[in-house]
Each structure stands twice: as structure tokens, then as C-alpha cells.
Amino acid sequence: MEALGQFFAIYGSLVNFIGINALLALSLYLTLAAGQLSLGSAAFAAIGGYTAGILTMKCGFPFLLSVAIGSILSGLVGLVIGLPVLRLRGVFLAIATLSFGEVVRIIVLNLDITGGAQGLVGIPNLTKTWGIYLTLALAGYSIARLRRSRAGWCFESIREDETAAAAMGINTTYYKTLAFTLGALLAGLAGGLYAHLNYIITPREFGFSVAVDLLIYNIVGGVRCWYGPMLGAFLLTALPEILRGTGVAAGPVRMAANGLILLLVILFLPNGLVSVFTRPGRPQAGLPPAAVAEEV
Amino acid sequence: MDLLAQQLINGLFIGSVYGLFAVGYTLVFGVLDILNLAHAAVFTLGGLLALWLVETAGLSLWLAFPASVLACGVLGLILDRVAFAPLRQRADSNFSGLISSIAMAIIFESAALGLFGARTVRFPAHTVSVHIWRWGGISITSLQVEIVAVALLLMVGLTQFLNRARAGKAIRAVAENDRTARLLGIHVDGIIAFTFFISSALGGAAGILFGLYFDSLSPDMGRSIELKGLAVIILGGMGSIPGAIIGGLAFGLSEVLTVAITGTSNLRDAVAFTVLFAVLILRPSGIFGRRKMREA
Amino acid sequence: MLLQVRDVTRTFGGVKALDGVCLEVEKGGVHGLIGPNGAGKTTLINILSGITAPSSGEVLLDGQAVHGLPAHRLAAMGVARTFQNIRIFPAMTCLENVMAGQHMVASRPFFPRLFCLPSARRREKDQRIEALACLRRVGIEARADFPAKALSYGERRRLEIARALASRPRLLLLDEPVAGMRQKGVQEMGRLVQSLAAEGMTLLLIEHNMAFVMGLCSRITVLNFGRTLTTGNPEQVSHHSEVIEAYLGVSESHA
Ligand SMILES: Nc1ncnc2c1ncn2[C@@H]1O[C@H](COP(=O)(O)OP(=O)(O)OP(=O)(O)O)[C@@H](O)[C@H]1O
Numbered sequence: 001m002e003a004l005g006q007f008f009a010i011y012g013s014l015v016n017f018i019g020i021n022a023l024l025a026l027s028l029y030l031t032l033a034a035g036q037l038s039l040g041s042a043a044f045a046a047i048g049g050y051t052a053g054i055l056t057m058k059c060g061f062p063f064l065l066s067v068a069i070g071s072i073l074s075g076l077v078g079l080v081i082g083l084p085v086l087r088l089r090g091v092f093l094a095i096a097t098l099s100f101g102e103v104v105r106i107i108v109l110n111l112d113i114t115g116g117a118q119g120l121v122g123i124p125n126l127t128k129t130w131g132i133y134l135t136l137a138l139a140g141y142s143i144a145r146l147r148r149s150r151a152g153w154c155f156e157s158i159r160e161d162e163t164a165a166a167a168m169g170i171n172t173t174y175y176k177t178l179a180f181t182l183g184a185l186l187a188g189l190a191g192g193l194y195a196h197l198n199y200i201i202t203p204r205e206f207g208f209s210v211a212v213d214l215l216i217y218n219i220v221g222g223v224r225c226w227y228g229p230m231l232g233a234f235l236l237t238a239l240p241e242i243l244r245g246t247g248v249a250a251g252p253v254r255m256a257a258n259g260l261i262l263l264l265v266i267l268f269l270p271n272g273l274v275s276v277f278t279r280p281g282r283p284q285a286g287l288p289p290a291a292v293a294e295e296v
Numbered sequence: 297m298d299l300l301a302q303q304l305i306n307g308l309f310i311g312s313v314y315g316l317f318a319v320g321y322t323l324v325f326g327v328l329d330i331l332n333l334a335h336a337a338v339f340t341l342g343g344l345l346a347l348w349l350v351e352t353a354g355l356s357l358w359l360a361f362p363a364s365v366l367a368c369g370v371l372g373l374i375l376d377r378v379a380f381a382p383l384r385q386r387a388d389s390n391f392s393g394l395i396s397s398i399a400m401a402i403i404f405e406s407a408a409l410g411l412f413g414a415r416t417v418r419f420p421a422h423t424v425s426v427h428i429w430r431w432g433g434i435s436i437t438s439l440q441v442e443i444v445a446v447a448l449l450l451m452v453g454l455t456q457f458l459n460r461a462r463a464g465k466a467i468r469a470v471a472e473n474d475r476t477a478r479l480l481g482i483h484v485d486g487i488i489a490f491t492f493f494i495s496s497a498l499g500g501a502a503g504i505l506f507g508l509y510f511d512s513l514s515p516d517m518g519r520s521i522e523l524k525g526l527a528v529i530i531l532g533g534m535g536s537i538p539g540a541i542i543g544g545l546a547f548g549l550s551e552v553l554t555v556a557i558t559g560t561s562n563l564r565d566a567v568a569f570t571v572l573f574a575v576l577i578l579r580p581s582g583i584f585g586r587r588k589m590r591e592a
Numbered sequence: 593m594l595l596q597v598r599d600v601t602r603t604f605g606g607v608k609a610l611d612g613v614c615l616e617v618e619k620g621g622v623h624g625l626i627g628p629n630g631a632g633k634t635t636l637i638n639i640l641s642g643i644t645a646p647s648s649g650e651v652l653l654d655g656q657a658v659h660g661l662p663a664h665r666l667a668a669m670g671v672a673r674t675f676q677n678i679r680i681f682p683a684m685t686c687l688e689n690v691m692a693g694q695h696m697v698a699s700r701p702f703f704p705r706l707f708c709l710p711s712a713r714r715r716e717k718d719q720r721i722e723a724l725a726c727l728r729r730v731g732i733e734a735r736a737d738f739p740a741k742a743l744s745y746g747e748r749r750r751l752e753i754a755r756a757l758a759s760r761p762r763l764l765l766l767d768e769p770v771a772g773m774r775q776k777g778v779q780e781m782g783r784l785v786q787s788l789a790a791e792g793m794t795l796l797l798i799e800h801n802m803a804f805v806m807g808l809c810s811r812i813t814v815l816n817f818g819r820t821l822t823t824g825n826p827e828q829v830s831h832h833s834e835v836i837e838a839y840l841g842v843s844e845s846h847a
């Protein structure tokens with residue numbers, strides 16, 4: 001028990017941070033699962049985080065209510081933004097969500113109520129570690145169960161081939177917007193929890209590089225199953241600490257390690273690290289190459 | 297009035313650097329349909345390398361500039377070999393190329409951090425001799441004129457090269473349709489590598505000019521221009537060289553005008569990103585773009 | 593009359609891919625759609641399935657105007673299709689491809705799944721059995737658990753048809769189902785098409801393989817340069833002088 005207490009004294013904030021990052025990675029996973037590349041998820045976390053923080057601090061709302069309202073507001077913004085933006089495809093969608101993220105960051109930077117560049121200071125420290133991990137468990141479980149539901153099939157079909165999915169009867173606009181909105185809802189929730197963790201949030205914590213980090217967690221972990229993003233978030237958030245433990249102190253080396261892992265994964269494990277562990281028995285390569293060439 | 301004129305002139309100067317940066321960015325997109333997010337890291341390395349050559353190796357800027365530009369071109373070749381060529385046959389090469397370019401961006405940035413340190417640095421005072429011309433309230437430095445001259449020279453040179461030279465025409469043929477180009481006997485992989493060489497060389501040149509203009513260089517100086525460059529090439533139409541040049545100038549102007557009108561630099565990027573967002577939703581092909589999109 | 597196409601025109605930039613096309617497809621039976629490369633056959637199928645909208649003209653399904661409706665609305669009205677360039681879901685298994693195709697007809701509510709209710713499991717089992725039946729129908733049941741990308745070319749075509757069948761369509765649009773297939777595959781496909789028609793399904797079939805079309809179709813429409821050349825039974829069409837000219841490529845005087 002004492003050892004556990006000691007562990008938390010040293011690594012408590014890291015453990016919390018891993019949980020938040022895993023939640024954020026899951027929120028992006030929802031959009032990626034429907035084949036939509038978004039670089040705006042950090043902005044939704046900002047909307048949820050600032051809303052929740054302001055509500056508890058300045059309006060005296062109870063913690064849970066603030067977080068819920070932040071999350072819902074973020075989801076609503078996701079819905080409103082998603083409808084026009086999701087007509088775009090590929091990199092155009094990525095850039096549109098990215099510029100949306102920048103606009104949100106600049107707005108936060110310039111409003112009085114958000115505290116500008118200094119950030120929102122003095123948010124009560126109400127998020128507990130078990131709260132983060134309970135949320136993560138519930139979110140992870142729901143997303144896992146989503147897989148073979150109607151929406152899950154639709155997301156997967158759209159990711160595989162949007163035109164074919166539409167011809168099969170899937171209302172692609174509806175389901176893409178649904179994925180985007182659910183992602184925004186979850187990101188807003190994670191942002192609300194995050195805001196009540198450290199007394200302070202600043203616009204810098206929700207910038208472009210955070211959005212890229214979330215994408216990296218997904219790619220490294222793997223976007224073909226629900227626990228990939230969590231794995232990626234866990235490994236890459238803990239990696240600096242692990243490297244520190246093994247004596248690698250220099251910042252550049254840690255950064256290079258991040259880049260190198262991402263590069264190796266995308267080159268050699270396009271389905272992420274989870275593909276190392278899962279389904280080794282599946283007849284992936286069961287067909288001789290000759291059969292593929294036949295009849296062409 | 298003089299102040300406004302001065303701001304407009306400053307906008308043109310910085311806009312020409314943005315344009316130069318964006319031209320390289322858009323060139324790769326035009327040929328490969330891939331967003332090369334490592335372009336900004338090459339930009340940073342170009343500036344820092346030139347500084348090192350001037351400061352530590354004692355070269356004159358007139359030697360350091362081409363040497364550093366050449367080195368950046370080689371970085372482009374490495375980029376293509378390591379991050380893009382292996383993914384070219386993959387069905388989702390646009391997506392995975394984007395990811396591997398992020399990985400290379402992180403690796404390059406960590407290299408900049410490791411080699412040149414995290415400090416903000418500047419070219420030694422005597423690197424270029426500066427005259428100042430004044431007309432009424434407007435002042436222009438010889439450095440500014442040189443920067444615009446070099447940027448314009450490179451951009452015009454590139455345009456001429458693409459229109460006239462054999463290799464330039466081959467690049468355009470590959471951009472149009474790589475399969476047809478292959479049938480015409482063009483060595484497509486060589487042309488793509490060459491495109492990366494030119495693109496990265498131009499990016500490095502933009503980095504040096506940027507460092508001279510703002511008199512400051514740091515390993516993360518590519519971060520902000522990365523987003524601005526994206527905005528520029530979207531506004532100009534992905535893949536359009538004249539679009540990127542005009543977009544760069546327009547973006548530089550919009551920045552200084554926003555500052556001049558609102559009186560605060562916090563909103564500098566807001567206008568640009570709002571416009572970018574609107575353009576994407578209303579006219580995703582950009583103002584000068586006319587990409588055809590085929591379906592089914 | 594199941595399907596009526598009236599005076600449909602579709603332009604791409606300056607190109608008139610379809611120019612006043614008229615077509616009527618009767619309920620039941622196999623209707624052929626032939627024409628030289630670039631005649632506009634695929635464009636017509638794209639319009640009938642809602643992938644693109646016509647520039648002008650109307651399309652009636654069971655007497656109801658459907659032109660310009662989005663693809664999923666047409667699918668809901670019983671139109672299914674395959675693609676000339678095969679658009680299966682490569683990373684899913686064959687069974688999953690077909691189960692995805694059940695979207696229109698399968699009930700898959702989220703909450704019973706969330707709470708692991710037995711009803712959810714029962715439903716999934718039924719749907720799996722039905723999907724296997726679709727695979728059996730096209731003759732690739734043995735491949736059920738293979739990733740679709742590992743299939744041979746002919747098998748992919750059949751998988752795409754199985755996925756279309758999973759939605760129990762009334763009207764099935766096939767875009768060159770036997771292109772690039774060998775004789776054996778062509779014969780099997782012919783039997784499949786016949787058995788589907790025998791069950792009362794209506795098929796609109798694009799094919800360049802004349803023997804295949806002539807052997808299966810009760811009526812054939814010929815397109816050339818975006819216009820309807822003629823419609824008739826195989827006998828009439830194959831003796832139509834303009835059709836012969838169109839296929840021999842000497843049709844300038846009529847273009
Ligand atoms: N999305 C599009 N954009 C521009 N042009 C198009 C588009 N789709 C079709 N076309 C043009 O319309 C014409 C008809 O094409 P379509 O694909 O319908 O012909 P097809 O009869 O299916 O030919 P094939 O037998 O080769 O499949 C062609 O000239 C083609 O280039």
C-alpha cells in the first residue's frame with residue numbers, strides 16, 4: 001500500500017495525463033474509424049475544457065454538471081462544423097479542421113473570460129484519477145460495443161469506400177457527422193476533466209501540435225481496433241519517463257525517438273502496434289499469390 | 297497614411313517569403329497529391345544551417361546561402377527515399393504519406409534541436425550590410441529589397457523552369473498523370489525525387505530569408521509558417537504555383553493589415569484562418585485552382 | 593414498367609456523356625445495355641443509382657420520380673449495383689463485406705449490444721447465416737473468412753454481387769460483371785444471372801461480351817455517343833445496321 005502511495009506521489013500526474021490522452025485519442029479514433037481525418041480534436045477539448053472550467057469557477061456549477069455541459073457544447077459545435085466540413089475529403093478535410101482548430105485557439109487567446117494567453121487560472125482541482133479511468137473504461141467499452149452495431153458497420157463501410165457505402169444504402173453524410181459529433185462530445189468531456197486537474201489551462205495546451213500528437217497515438221497504436229489508440233497514448237505519453245529512467249536525458253533524443261517510432265510503424269506496421277498482438281491465426285496470407293493473379 | 301503604406305510594403309516583403317515557402321509546398325502536392333508536412337522542418341534546418349556556415353565555418357552569406365540551399369535539396373531527396381517512395385504503391389498513400397511526413401518533420405526538428413540547441417539565435421550583425429532608404433515616413437532597407445529580389449528570382453526561375461526546361465516539363469507531365477508520363481518514357485521516380493529536391497531547396501531558401509528578415513532563428517520557427525503555408529496553398533489552389541505566389545503575398549498583406557486595423561497582433565492569424573475555412577467550405581479548389589475530381 | 597428513363601442528359605464540363613437517353617425496363621427479366629467504350633453506359637448506371645445526378649431529364653422508378661435523389665435513398669427503394677472497377681471493402685473479410693451490405697434490411701440496434709443482451713447475439717447469428725447464404729449463392733462460401741483483398745479478380749466480382757444481393761434489391765445494376773473473366777467464370781455468372789431473374793429480380797446488365805448479353809437478355813438497349821441508338825430483342829439489335837456500324841467504328845455520319 002505504501003509502495004502504491006509512493007508511486008502515485010511520483011507518477012500521479014503522469015498517470016492522470018495518460019488517461020486524459022487516451023480519452024482524447026479515443027475521441028479522434030471515432031472520426032478516424034469513419035475514415036475522416038480530423039486535426040481539430042484539440043479544439044473540441046479546448047471548448048469542453050474552457051466551458052467546464054469557467055462554469056465551475058465563475059458560475060459555481062457542480063463539477064459533474066460543468067463537465068457535462070462542456071462536453072455537450074463541444075458536441076454541438078462538432079455538429080454545426082461537421083455538416084459543412086465533412087463534404088471535403090482527405091487532406092482538404094484535414095486542413096479545414098486544422099484551420100477550425102486555429103480559429104478556436106485564437107478566439108480563446110483573445111477573450112477576456114478565458115484569461116487570454118495567461119490561461120484560465122484557479123480552476124478547482126476536482127478530477128480524480130479513478131474518475132478519469134472510469135470514464136476511459138466506459139468510453140472504451142461503448143466504442144468496442146459500437147463495432148457490430150448499425151453505426152459501427154456504417155463507419156467501417158464508409159472508411160473502406162465511401163461511394164460503395166452510399167450505393168449500399170448508407171446515408172454517408174449522416175454517419176460521418178455522427179462520428180464527428182460523438183468524437184467532439186468525447187473530446188469535450190476529456191477537456192473538462194483535464195481542466196479540473198491542474199488549476200490552470202492555457203491556449204497552448206490545445207494547439208496544432210496537440211492535434212498532431214493525438215493523430216500519432218492513433219497511428220502508432222492502430223486505428224483498426226478500439227484499444228489501439230489507448231495503447232498508443234499510453235506508450236507515447238509514458239515514453240519520455242521510460243527514457244528518462246534508462247538514462248536518456250536529452251530532449252532531442254526523446255523527440256527523435258517519437259518520430260522514429262511513428263516512421264517505423266507507418267512503414268512496416270500500417271495497422272499499428274496492435275496488429276503485432278492480434279489475430280495471428282487469421283488466414284491473411286492463406287491464399288497463394290498465384291490465385292490472386294488468376295483470371296486477370 | 298504613411299503608416300499604412302509602410303505596413304503594406306512590409307506585408308509584401310514578408311509575403312514574398314511566405315510565397316517562396318508555399319511554392320515548394322504546393323509543388324510536391326501538385327505532383328504527388330501528398331501534403332508534405334516536413335516542409336517546415338526543412339525550412340528551419342535551412343535557416344539554421346546557413347547561420348552555422350556563416351558563424352562557425354566563417355563563410356560569407358553569398359556562399360553559405362547556396363550551400364545551405366543545396367543541403368536542403370539533399371534533405372528533400374532523403375525525405376522522398378525514406379518517407380514517400382516506400383509508400384507509393386499503397387492504396388492509402390495520401391494518408392500514410394501525410395503521416396510519414398509528420399514523422400520526418402519530428403525527426404528533422406529534433407535534429408535541429410540537437411545540432412543547434414533550443415536557443416533563439418540570429419545572424420551576426422555584419423552578415424549583410426544594410427542601407428536604409430527613406431521617403432517621407434516610409435523606410436525600406438536594402439536587406440528587404442534583397443530578400444524580395446531573391447524570393448522573386450527563385451519563384452520566377454521555377455515558373456520558367458517548369459514551362460521551358462525538359463525536366464520541368466517532365467514534372468508537369470507527372471503531375472498531370474503519372475501513368476501516362478510513364479508510358480511516354482519519363483523516369484517517374486527520378487522526376488519525383490527531383491521534385492522533392494527543388495521543393496526542399498526552395499523551402500530552405502525561404503528559411504534563410506525568413507531568418508534574415510526577422511533577425512531570429514529557432515528550432516521551432518517552422519511551426520507557425522507551416523500553418524500559414526497551408527493556408528496559402530489552399531487559397532492559391534492546391535498545386536498551383538502562381539496561386540501560391542499570389543496567395544503568399546496576399547497572406548502577408550492580410551497579416552499586417554489585420555495588425556494595423558485591430559491594433560493588436562493577437563488577431564493576426566485569425567482573419568487568415570477564417571478566410572481559409574470559408575474558402576474550403578465554399579470553394580475547395582481554391583481561388584486559382586481548377587483540379588478536376590473524378591468519381592466512381 | 594419498373595424503370596423509365598426519359599430524355600436524360602448529363603454533361604461533364606463540355607462533354608455530353610449522355611444526350612437525351614430514353615430507356616424502359618420491364619419488371620422481371622434481364623435488360624442489356626451495350627455500346628462502344630465511352631458511350632455513357634456507366635454514367636447512366638451512376639445516375640440510376642444516385643451516385644451522380646442528371647443534368648436534365650427524369651428517371652421514374654415504379655412511376656415515382658427518383659432522379660437527383662442521393663444514393664442511399666435509391667438503395668432504400670430497392671436499387672443495388674456493382675461497379676465496373678470493383679469496389680469491395682478490401683480490409684474486411686468476405687463475410688463482413690456481405691454483412692455490411694445488409695445495412696438496408698438488418699436490424700442492429702446499439703443498446704442491446706451495449707448491454708450484451710441475448711437478442712443482439714441472436715440477431716447477429718441470423719444475419720451471419722443469411723450472409724453465408726449470399727456467399728454460397730455466388731459460389732465463394734469457402735472464402736467467407738478471407739480478407740477480401742486476398743481474393744482473385746473473378747472472386748472479387750462475385751463478392752461484390754453477393755454484397756449487392758444482401759440488401760435484397762428489386763433492381764440490380766451490373767456494370768460489366770464478366771469483364772476479364774475466363775470462359776468458366778462467364779458461364780457461372782450467366783447461370784447466376786438467370787437464377788436471379790427467375791426469382792423475379794430485375795437486372796440491368798452492361799457488358800461488352802456479346803455472346804453473354806445475347807444469351808441472357810430479353811431486351812437490349814444500345815447506346816452510342818450518349819444517345820440511344822435502338823432498343824429491341826437480341827435478334828433485332830444484332831441485325832440493326834447502325835449498331836453494326838457503331839461497333840465497327842464507321843458511324844461518323846450518324847454521330
Ligand atoms: N466524372 C466524370 N468527369 C468527366 N468526364 C466523365 C466523367 N464520367 C464520365 N465521363 C465521360 O463521359 C463519357 C462516358 O463515360 P462512361 O464511363 O459512361 O462510358 P462507358 O460507356 O461506361 O464506357 P466503358 O465501356 O469504357 O466503360 C466519357 O467520355 C467519359 O470520359
Ligand SMILES: [Mg+2]
Binds near residue numbers: 633634635676
Ligand atoms: Mg463503363
